Amino acid sequence: MKATKILAKAALLGVGAYLGMFLVYWFNIENKVIFYAVRPLLNKIYDSKDRDVKI
Amino acid sequence: MLFKKETCSRDRFYDKTGIAKHREWRGFLDTVYDYNQWLVNLGIMGMFMTKSPLxxxxxxxxYRWFGSYLGAFHWIDKCMEGLTGPALRVAHTQMHAIMKLSTEKLALMMKGDRRFGDTPDADKQVLFEQTMGPEILTGFENLDPMCMEAFQCLIGSYMDQQLPPVYIDTVEHYGLPADSCRLSATAVGVAIKDDFPLNGSCLIVNNMPCDSSTMNSQLIRRRYNIPEKVATLPMRWDDPNTDKYAGEQMKKIISFVSETTGEQYDYDLFLKTMEKHNEEVLLEREQWDNLATAYTPFGASICNLFHTSMYAFSGGTLPYVTNALRKSMKIAERCYKEKINCWPKARHRAIIWAGPGCYFFHFANWLYNCWGIHILAQMDNFEGNILIPTDNVEDAIIGVAKNYENGIMRRHLTGGYEHLFEFWGWAEKLNCDLVVMNEDITCKGALGLTGLVSESAKEHPSINMMVVQNDLFDHRTISRNDMRREVNQFMTAVMQEEPLDPSLLDFDDDMGW
Structure with a gap:
């Protein structure tokens, strides 16, 4: 009985996560975050790096 | 909007950046399938991160180029645009293999990067220049062949059109003319900017695909403080008298790596791996037969990349690449048996030839969605597919050299001008009515022949040919939209056709990845 309950909860969690991730997928959230927030920040880091620029 | 069928494709994107407001609706089953494959890709990324998180x-x-790989999911979406049914399934099957091999190699590269501290992993890697596959190094059981520039240049530019200009500007600042090959210029720019990882026990540079690469090798090797070997493969590879010389070059690579690393070359392992290489080639040739049919699921952008990735990274060493080929062929056989039209919007069957605009990697998808042009294959598909004899070592080594001489960007652009003209034969064999001829304005090899190529079109009246200019890696000279406009002009003025989706004709995505 206990095992069934745990399995049911795990299945519910799995379905919830699957549907939740679908929202991330559908609204293209990961790409929006990366393009508008993460990449500009990374560019600042790259620009501030001291590189040994030479031919 | 959530489940509404798109009628105007461009409404789905933000202007200029090209970032999608939401993903593509392909019908219920195909959208759910695409979502599941997105989850698989997420899993591959997760696995990648666990290999060496720090x-x-x-x-x-x-590394700036590494940051561009954050655009991977966006790039995958672009390469899948407009695909449904079996075509979508084949594209995802091949894309998973590409994701797997590229993340594996990237993780290895980072694990062996001395910039982050000394590591024994660095010495297990043998660096070699791009357009040379790993075949000749497969006899070293304990060493990892590591392609040097592909990640910083080619794949980087596919993911992010803003990346190469950073490196191109760096090298031009040192006086390189702006009409030089963008591939070589970018590679040198990476070196000058000190943006190559510092891995590898030794380095093999080469003269491939052309003399421009010879120039970049000289500058790149200065950045690596490791033993190096120059491998030169004959340009006139058609001449059988050059085979012996090519074979000797291969042997010199083996003895150089052996002396530098202390590793013994296992010729049995080499021959066994070449058998697997041949298996890959034979499966690809089956694919070519399928391409000629009206029911092929192959086409658009991914098949071409799958082949170039296989050439550059597998060479018989990656079983999941062979599996992806088998799985794709299984889908293709089912389509042929059940007579499934995998490209319902197609009005033309076409091949793309010569050097592409890498910053517009999904050009083939755009051609399909806007004008109904089904791109069956691209020039690279027919390069580096040589069957290597495996009954004796001597012939196998020459076979490997032959495979390199026929490799990516090499077979059709060196070795005699007649090879550039092989596209007519392929267009006929694949029942094409259209050839899209790329005109890479900085490729000296192909550019000089554009006039002759155009002339030759007169002898093939049943196949139309359009010429589309690009600047290989630099979207600032000829933008994606400039390329679209050239196609639009040809399709309206010469073919006198209406677009399938007018919203795709003219739009600005210059600020995007």
């Missing part, structure tokens, strides 16, 4: 994070913060 070094991968350091690499992300260190």
């Amino acid at each position: 070094r991968i994070m350091k690499g992300m913060l260190e």
Whole structure:
């Protein structure tokens, strides 16, 4: 009985996560975050790096 | 909007950046399938991160080109645009293999990067220049062949059109003319900017695909403080008298790596791996037969990349690449048996030839969605597919050299002008009515022949040919939209056709990845 309950909860969690991730997928959230927030920040880091620029 | 069928494709994107407001609706089953494949890709990324979390994070913060790989999911979406049914399934099957091999190699690269501290992994890697596959190194059981520039240049530019100009500007600042090959210029720019990882026990540079690469090798090797070997393969590879010389070059690579690393070359392992290489080639040739049919699921952008990735990274060493080929062929056989039209919007069957605009990697998808042009294959598909004799070592070594001489960007652009003209034969064999001829304005090899190529079109009246200019890696000279406009002009003025989706004709995505 206990095992069934745990399995049911795990299945519910799995379905919830699957549907939740679908929202991330559908609204293209990961790409929006990366393009508008993460990449500009990374560019600042790259620009501030001291590189040994030479031919 | 959530489940509404798109009627105007461009409404789905933000202007200029090209970032999608939401993903593509392909019908219920195909959208759910695409979502599941997105989850698989997420899993591959997750696996990648676990391979060396700290070094991968350091690499992300260190290298600009690595940052461009954050655009991977966006890039995958672009390559899948408009695909449904079996075509979508084949594309995802091949894309998973590409994701797997590229993340594996990237993780290895970071693990062996001395910039983040000394590591024994660095010495297990043998660096070699791009357009040379790993075949000749497969006899070294304990060494990892590591392609040097592909990640910083080619794949980087596919993911992010803003990346190469940073490196191109760096090298032009040192006086390189702006009409030089963009591939070589970018590679040198990476070196000058000190943006190559510092891995590898030794380095093999080469003269491939052309003399421009010879120039970039000289500058790149200065950045690596490791033993190096120059491998030169004959340009006139058609001449059988050059085979012996090519074979000797291969043997010199083996003895150089052996002496430098202390590793013994296992010729049995080499021959066994070449058998697997041949298996890959034979499966690809089956694919070519399928391409000629009206029911092929192959086409658009991914098949071409799958082949170039296989050439550059597998060479018989990656079983999941062979599996992806088998799985794709299984889908293709089912389509042929059940007579499934996998490209319902197609009005033309076409091949793309010569050097592409890498910053418009999904050009083939755009051609399909806007004008109904089904791109069956691209020039690279027919390069590096040589069957290597495996009954004796001597012939196998010459076979490997032959495979390189026929490799990516090499077979059709060196070795005699007649090879550039092989596209007519392929267009006929694949029942094409259209050839899209790329005109890479900085490729000296192909550019000089554009006039002759155009002339030759007169002898093939049943196949139309359009010429589309690009600047290989630099979207600032000829933008994606400039390329679209050239196609639009040809399709309206010469073919006198209406677009399938007018919203795709003219739009600005210059600020995007």
